[in-house]
Amino acid sequence: MDNLDKLIALAFFEDSGLGDITTESILSESFSGMGAIVAKENMVIAGIPVAKRVFHMADPTSLCTSVFTDGDNVTKGDIVFKVEGDLLSLLKAERIALNFMQRLSGIATLTRKFVKTLDNTKIRLTDTRKTTPGWRTIEKEAVRAGGASNHRFSLYDGILIKDNHIIVAGSIKNAVEAVRARVSHLMKIEVEASSMDEVKEALNAGVEVIMLDNMNLGQMKKAVKYIKGRAIVEASGNVSLDTLNKIAATGVDVISCGAITHQACSVDLSMGINQK
Amino acid sequence: MDNLDKLIALAFFEDSGLGDITTESILSESFSGMGAIVAKENMVIAGIPVAKRVFHMADPTSLCTSVFTDGDNVTKGDIVFKVEGDLLSLLKAERIALNFMQRLSGIATLTRKFVKTLDNTKIRLTDTRKTTPGWRTIEKEAVRAGGASNHRFSLYDGILIKDNHIIVAGSIKNAVEAVRARVSHLMKIEVEASSMDEVKEALNAGVEVIMLDNMNLGQMKKAVKYIKGRAIVEASGNVSLDTLNKIAATGVDVISCGAITHQACSVDLSMGINQK
Amino acid sequence: MDNLDKLIALAFFEDSGLGDITTESILSESFSGMGAIVAKENMVIAGIPVAKRVFHMADPTSLCTSVFTDGDNVTKGDIVFKVEGDLLSLLKAERIALNFMQRLSGIATLTRKFVKTLDNTKIRLTDTRKTTPGWRTIEKEAVRAGGASNHRFSLYDGILIKDNHIIVAGSIKNAVEAVRARVSHLMKIEVEASSMDEVKEALNAGVEVIMLDNMNLGQMKKAVKYIKGRAIVEASGNVSLDTLNKIAATGVDVISCGAITHQACSVDLSMGINQK
Amino acid sequence: MDNLDKLIALAFFEDSGLGDITTESILSESFSGMGAIVAKENMVIAGIPVAKRVFHMADPTSLCTSVFTDGDNVTKGDIVFKVEGDLLSLLKAERIALNFMQRLSGIATLTRKFVKTLDNTKIRLTDTRKTTPGWRTIEKEAVRAGGASNHRFSLYDGILIKDNHIIVAGSIKNAVEAVRARVSHLMKIEVEASSMDEVKEALNAGVEVIMLDNMNLGQMKKAVKYIKGRAIVEASGNVSLDTLNKIAATGVDVISCGAITHQACSVDLSMGINQK
Amino acid sequence: MDNLDKLIALAFFEDSGLGDITTESILSESFSGMGAIVAKENMVIAGIPVAKRVFHMADPTSLCTSVFTDGDNVTKGDIVFKVEGDLLSLLKAERIALNFMQRLSGIATLTRKFVKTLDNTKIRLTDTRKTTPGWRTIEKEAVRAGGASNHRFSLYDGILIKDNHIIVAGSIKNAVEAVRARVSHLMKIEVEASSMDEVKEALNAGVEVIMLDNMNLGQMKKAVKYIKGRAIVEASGNVSLDTLNKIAATGVDVISCGAITHQACSVDLSMGINQK
Amino acid sequence: MDNLDKLIALAFFEDSGLGDITTESILSESFSGMGAIVAKENMVIAGIPVAKRVFHMADPTSLCTSVFTDGDNVTKGDIVFKVEGDLLSLLKAERIALNFMQRLSGIATLTRKFVKTLDNTKIRLTDTRKTTPGWRTIEKEAVRAGGASNHRFSLYDGILIKDNHIIVAGSIKNAVEAVRARVSHLMKIEVEASSMDEVKEALNAGVEVIMLDNMNLGQMKKAVKYIKGRAIVEASGNVSLDTLNKIAATGVDVISCGAITHQACSVDLSMGINQK
Numbered sequence A, B, C, D, E, F: 001m002d003n004l005d006k007l008i009a010l011a012f013f014e015d016s017g018l019g020d021i022t023t024e025s026i027l028s029e030s031f032s033g034m035g036a037i038v039a040k041e042n043m044v045i046a047g048i049p050v051a052k053r054v055f056h057m058a059d060p061t062s063l064c065t066s067v068f069t070d071g072d073n074v075t076k077g078d079i080v081f082k083v084e085g086d087l088l089s090l091l092k093a094e095r096i097a098l099n100f101m102q103r104l105s106g107i108a109t110l111t112r113k114f115v116k117t118l119d120n121t122k123i124r125l126t127d128t129r130k131t132t133p134g135w136r137t138i139e140k141e142a143v144r145a146g147g148a149s150n151h152r153f154s155l156y157d158g159i160l161i162k163d164n165h166i167i168v169a170g171s172i173k174n175a176v177e178a179v180r181a182r183v184s185h186l187m188k189i190e191v192e193a194s195s196m197d198e199v200k201e202a203l204n205a206g207v208e209v210i211m212l213d214n215m216n217l218g219q220m221k222k223a224v225k226y227i228k229g230r231a232i233v234e235a236s237g238n239v240s241l242d243t244l245n246k247i248a249a250t251g252v253d254v255i256s257c258g259a260i261t262h263q264a265c266s267v268d269l270s271m272g273i274n275q276k
Helices: A003-016 A021-026 A048-058 A087-117 A136-146 A163-169 A172-182 A196-204 A217-227 A244-248 B003-016 B021-026 B048-058 B087-117 B136-146 B163-169 B172-182 B196-204 B217-227 B244-248 C003-016 C021-026 C048-058 C087-117 C136-146 C163-169 C172-182 C196-204 C217-227 C244-248 D003-016 D021-026 D048-058 D087-117 D136-146 D163-169 D172-182 D196-204 D217-227 D244-248 E003-016 E021-026 E048-058 E087-117 E136-146 E163-169 E172-182 E196-204 E217-227 E244-248 F003-016 F021-026 F048-058 F087-117 F136-146 F163-169 F172-182 F196-204 F217-227 F244-248
Strands: A032-039 A063-065 A079-086 A124-126 A159-161 A189-193 A209-213 A232-236 A254-256 A269-275 B032-039 B063-065 B079-086 B124-126 B159-161 B189-193 B209-213 B232-236 B254-256 B269-275 C032-039 C063-065 C079-086 C124-126 C159-161 C189-193 C209-213 C232-236 C254-256 C269-275 D032-039 D063-065 D079-086 D124-126 D159-161 D189-193 D209-213 D232-236 D254-256 D269-275 E032-039 E063-065 E079-086 E124-126 E159-161 E189-193 E209-213 E232-236 E254-256 E269-275 F032-039 F063-065 F079-086 F124-126 F159-161 F189-193 F209-213 F232-236 F254-256 F269-275
Touching (some): A003 B136, A021 B163, A021 B172, A048 A063, A048 A087, A087 A124, A087 A244, A087 A269, A087 B163, A163 A172, A172 A196, A172 B021, A189 A196, A196 A209, A196 A217, A209 A217, B003 B136, B048 B079, B048 B087, B172 B196, B244 B254, C003 C048, C003 C136, C003 D003, C021 D163, C048 C063, C087 C136, C172 C189, C172 D021, C189 C196, C196 C217, C217 C244, D021 D087, D032 D087, D048 D063, D087 D269, D159 D172, D163 D172, D196 D217, D209 D217, D217 D244, D244 D254, E003 E087, E003 F003, E003 F136, E032 E087, E087 E124, E087 E136, E087 E244, E159 E172, E159 F021, E163 F269, E269 F163, F003 F136, F021 F087, F087 F124, F087 F244, F172 F189, F196 F217, F209 F217, F244 F254
Parallel strands (some): B209 B232, C189 C209, C209 C232, E209 E232, F209 F232, F232 F254
Antiparallel strands (some): A032 A079, B032 B269, B063 B079, C032 C269, D032 D269, D063 D079, E032 E079, F063 F079
């Protein structure tokens, strides 16, 4: 059982772990049913594979189809998902599948807006670790569906040296050396810098990526100019649809943005279920 | 391990299940640290007990304190949470605790706006099952922190007979009888009605609660008048800050509303951590 | 894995978690087998779906059939269950399936005796929470197979205010109000009353159900007369085959009875298994 | 988490997995409480360590004491168990602890009756695998508390060759050789024999234990005489309080008996809980 | 999920629990593949059923075949295992299956050398509890594949009274009596003896097996002579390919040897995988 | 419960999951005990933190101390580990702690020999994924204790493009582009090359690391010369104590070696336990 299965299992458990007493009181025999999820507004769809897993967990023999894949633009009225299977299972899975797809499509839709803004640049827009606890993987997939890239997945698949690390280590140089000795030769090292001094120190320590943390536009420009391609430059902090273009104009390579996940709301999808 | 612990464990796993390689490369010995979570905007705070559990899971000996309790109004700049404990654990728990509190306080804050609108009425505002999968319990707690009430928690602790049930059973009467025979004498029965005919049929079947499903204001008024206290009347569908007062004016007893959970965004909280 | 699967898994584990060393030493290849469970005395059968799950867990491809359903009267000599599948799996599942069915049929058989006694009344006989730890769901199903009804399943799907609650709350009224504010509008509230004063207080507090706790027949009659249909009346305490009719005569609506689960012994079933 | 903890966890889950809504609505702060379990009839007490685990799981800081140990005779009115701890936890654990102790003490009490009957003999009375699924370990402890011995715990810690094994192996000799080759030199081998021919064949195959399966008294006597101490002799089948003495008189070494577990009913215990 | 499945799940988790990012970046659709495991040196093969389980866990529809069974001698160049299935799953399972088979075949190969040395004797060579933590069952199977026998599997399926037990009990006699009273009549009792006095005391206490612990050859001969068949005699300690024959010549019945598991290294196997 | 706890739990389960029947029959009360682990030969010690976890799982109140840390050279006779705690728990944990430490110290000791050979070079010696299934993390720690570095931990924290990937992608260039698009900007990309053509193609595709797979010494020299610092160069295949120096002389940056884990045997440690 992987992490997503565990989250879906939690979702089923909290909703019908001891059964659906209304339905079970009424359905004494088993019926086949079919359902269709319809977009109630325009959106970038995401979460189709998650919905498949939800219906599959409720009824392993259920059959799910979709003419769309995550990342497609869908229009109000489009049927984005169809499922056939045991009626009782469909009724149990319905609300859960919708709750997942609505939020994930909300993220993809919002992300797409951010990405569009950067259309004529070569800048990589990435997410952050500011995701819904338990949802990391699927929200990062929704971000990719929206057209952005992922930053490190977690604290163990990427190195990011922050101020607390530097304080404990004594200096950026010490921190970088300690990390270099410990991790595999397949990992780049990123350091968070909030001043030009720190940028210089990081560059001297031989880091591959420098994060400009909450710098203003002027500082960012200066830093980019100084670094001059010797490290990948990432901008972080105060990234919104309003500020995005200005940050892009500073010449950074990467912009990381928490808003594409934590400021996304659910979009509207509904499901019709019929006995077959 | 209850459901919330499982969700928190998922959150830790996805973020640092194999460790925090940056920090572990640098921190060879253990330090004590202290952290403070600060409100970056005005909000109704929620998720304090969740944050405690998060820090406790990272370090069972950590000490958490707060001068606030869930549901309190806090002002930009207020310290809403303090924690002391093992520094490495604080660094691991920081992002997770914030991600939880930001979303839960977002829900409480939005809910409070809805509740205020109903201030001079005796109407009970409730949530729905449109919650973030895996988060049912804590989102329902955030709803209560915001001042609203909870609808049934799940499919097994409340009876709600919907159209699919009625179709399978043949009639509202049949459905109600099947359910009455099967469940304990401590459960009320609610039926979803979308027309006056269904309202009448439900009332004749002796149900204790009637949900007026997506009715317009005129229909609702008529239904309330007809029912005349013989059942609790619940309005459902298209509930927003704009429509709330009008629905209230129809005389219904309960209004259930999905927006207070699925249209809430994270509010802004940040955490400072220092070596002690 | 739901709760019943967990219980069955425990049962398999404790019996053959590290294998069946006798059988495995002898059966080097796999054989098909068939088995039949026979009633060795007259009984009300229960646990057929549980037995299916047991054989299914041992061998997911096993084929189970029965001409009976839970609640049927069977006669000594009847074949109540047939199964075909992998011989080694049948040998592992045999004892467990029998241990389940023997106890559950014992409960159904005893419950049927209690229910028959109330045949000419409209009284609802229910079980209690005095069930075998780990077996709550299946024992409550056996109770329904025997013809009785279920009381609340657990502490979270029904409200029952007892003396300890009243002491802490200060009064029945306080306790009822605290509960009413906290739970959904789909829940009735029951209060345990052991005197007429408490009955009156409960009725004034607007409770929907009153449990007469260990009252004698005279007290019960008085209480029923006083309540006069304004609440459902439940009798509890000292319910046996001897006292059942007298309690019924007091006019209560519901009688709850622990003996139908905790005084039931296993009935006699045996299984024959042959290589096919 | 060992098997017993898993069973207790199932018991808590089924009873209050999502909370005790009545109590939680009323107890907003935490109180200390104390409880006492009282015998309502004479019995052999068992399950004291199980009850401790139950209260400990609800509240790890609870303090349990008892002047008795499993196997002691207690008299109506005796306080058999005391506990102090968090009041809410006591209320949650109460019913579960009682349900365990009532059944286990019922087994110990019934077993004691069987054992007394054999008082002036050197015969070992043992249980069987006919135990409540999920309860194997604790029912076998209750059997020892009652004064009897345990047969093998499961299919993997003892060898018992039955008719199906013999059929598959071709002969008792073949079966014994196959097992001997496979298992460690620390295991004895028992064969089930239902005729004198099988007794002789088993003895020739060098088995250490012979079970006389459902033989009548005459057959048993003959078998004992023939075996003459060359193997341990165990009687099995139709063992009740009525037949026990007659079986004992045949000279067998061991009598195994399912009734001491599956014909035992709960004895009566009750618990009082007070705020401290 | 049995113990081996748990170990395999750990192995998958540690290797690809969050995916195989290289492969997943490249394989956007699913392909069928086939693989073959080849012996790169002569060996006694073991672990074929384990490899099947590994591939089955990665892809339940994979098809595994082998012309060999555990314990067969295979020659450099032999294809010992074939598998067809989903390509991505084969790539994930490859390293794990090899890691298992290489170590298990290493154990079987080394064990075979020990067993050959005893070819003309009737002595039973057994393993010990000195196995790789988590691998007990499969290493004991590899030992049998190599031609040796198993000692007790664990601390609960065989009795072995050691010096610490004797000290606590006060004497060998006391220890034996305490154990005899507690365990089933299907268990033999073994005592560890390191002097002739202890051998005599054990024999007087009626034990069925005596372990001569780290005795020299002369002591062992004396002990065997004294015991004269009244108990099974097991030699333990300093067992290597060099000492094996001399120990055998002392006349003991059983020799237990940790080296066959903890001194075994992986043998060389490799796997080729192709798209089908 | 992290992965190591799960492995230790498996180890306890397989050894004493249902108890230690010998000890439990004899120890009716609880005693305190102390134990000391002694080196029976010279070695590089590893696994001290694992042993602590083992004793802690058996008895959370046990107190473990050591004057050594992983990676220290210890001499025959040194006491490498001391523990005080509940005697029964020490007896249960003893064999498991030893089995872990013996194997891990064996790996550290063998690794140290390899590392010494490279003493006067700047070459990084790394392990591979050829580790004992279930033991990945702790064997990689033992490798570091021995003085070598770790390669990627698993398939998800490092990119390694192999021949199968290249075939599916069509070319090295395609494969590299697909991966670059999908993974975070914190990951380097390594390609396995078995010819100069592949080395050139990889370099042109902009990879950061090139693995020379099973090349002979001449090929390696040529490749190093051609690459000339534009990528990190890793040698892989046929790495043994005999070949190590020659490979080092080719000028590669990194040598990865499976033998340091899969050709390591247990070293000799023993434990004495006394009642305190």
